[in-house]
Amino acid sequence: MSFSVGILYSSQSFLELVKENELNGADFPGIFTKYVVADSRAVLNTTLECKWVILKENNLLKVTAKGDLILNAMHPYEKLRIQIADIIEVTKPSWAPLIGYGRSEAVKYFSEEVLQCFKEAYLLEGYEQKVIEWWDKLAIISRGLFEDVRLEVGRKGETLSRQYEKLRIGVDPIWQAIESNFSGYDLLSQIDEENSEKLKIEVKATTSKTENISITITKLEWNVAKTSERNYIFHIWTFYPKRELFILTQKEMSTHIPINQGNGVWESVEIIFSREHLKQYKSTDIF
Known part of the structure; x- marks a missing residue:
């Protein structure tokens, strides 16, 4: 054809x-x-x-x-x-x-x-x-169709983070996740309105109704986060019982990241936060 x-x-x-x-x-x-x-x-x-x-x-x-x-x-x-x-x-x-x-x-x-x-x-x-x-x-x-719901929720989180960043700095961030899954981050924004230094944002989103919030970080995402240090943050969106955004720095996330030992090499890690623990990272600038 x-x-x-x-x-x-x-x-x-x-x-x-x-x-x-x-x-x-x-x-x-x-x-x-x-x-x-x-x-x-x-x-x-x-x-x-x-x-x-x-x-x-x-x-x-x-x-x-x-x-x-x-x-x-x-x-x-x-x-x-x-x-x-x-x-x-x-x-x-x-x-x-x-x-x-x-x-x-x-x-x-x-x-x-x-x-x-x-x-x-x-x-x-x-x-x-x-x-x-x-x-x-x-x-x-x-x-495969099994990706349908996960992709939809992830895109919803990325869309909200783009809106959040646009309101925060007045500039549309680059939606890197649309272009490539090999970048190690989802959005490319900037530090603030006056500082145009690049800020990489990895977005996680969940519709979980349980007390604990689970996210997965890949080795690629963490390698990019490590090399970017202060220029890399995590947005965690929850949609139940209401929409909330939690923002963690690379340093704050680092305490939950495993290390390679012996012959073991980690490729991805599931991190489970309680909603109570996440409260300290809650953004009050939610739109």
Whole structure:
């Protein structure tokens, strides 16, 4: 199956043609050698494989509910986003698993044609909510549905931390977690309004209703925290019984971090805080 801007736009036009006309799938490639800007057979095969159209009796084509989603999307870039997601799910390109590690990681392996598709769909820049949701949906598909709830809660925490930082310093922090999972932190902010020195923030979030709050810190996150010292903090969000933010410095977190001993090397650590213990770190500037 082809993955190019020409195929995607030509497929959109093809769906409109099928919607408005009684069209025989077997005859279509013979009638049109090229359709819009793409090979007609490639357009037909793509729309069939992605189940945007189906063949009925007598080889007559019919637009499916999935095809209608594309046709009914308001903007051209929204149509492209639906198409790109469907093609990735159907074809499972070799770079698809990298989507779960952040868009910058996946983009490194895009061909020029694929890159152009993402550019025209406005998926490569910015933190618009629909863009983040699109990438998260693809990440869930690539990593498995068990990640769904955890990812949703984590993104909620990151979104709140971005809002918190914007109010604190008047500047939007960089949402590093969207770009890469290999950075060792989620947001890149600054010390305060007057001091533009970089501040790395690792965000943890939980919907736990128990007395104890559990978070997990990876070896990568801690290695970055150690090298950043005063320029690295942890945001811990809880959503029950009400929304609260607790902020810990690298030094305050260090007392809970294990050390390597003998032949043992830790990769991640679960830290369990009581709600009572966390009170001392509670932010009073919550919005």
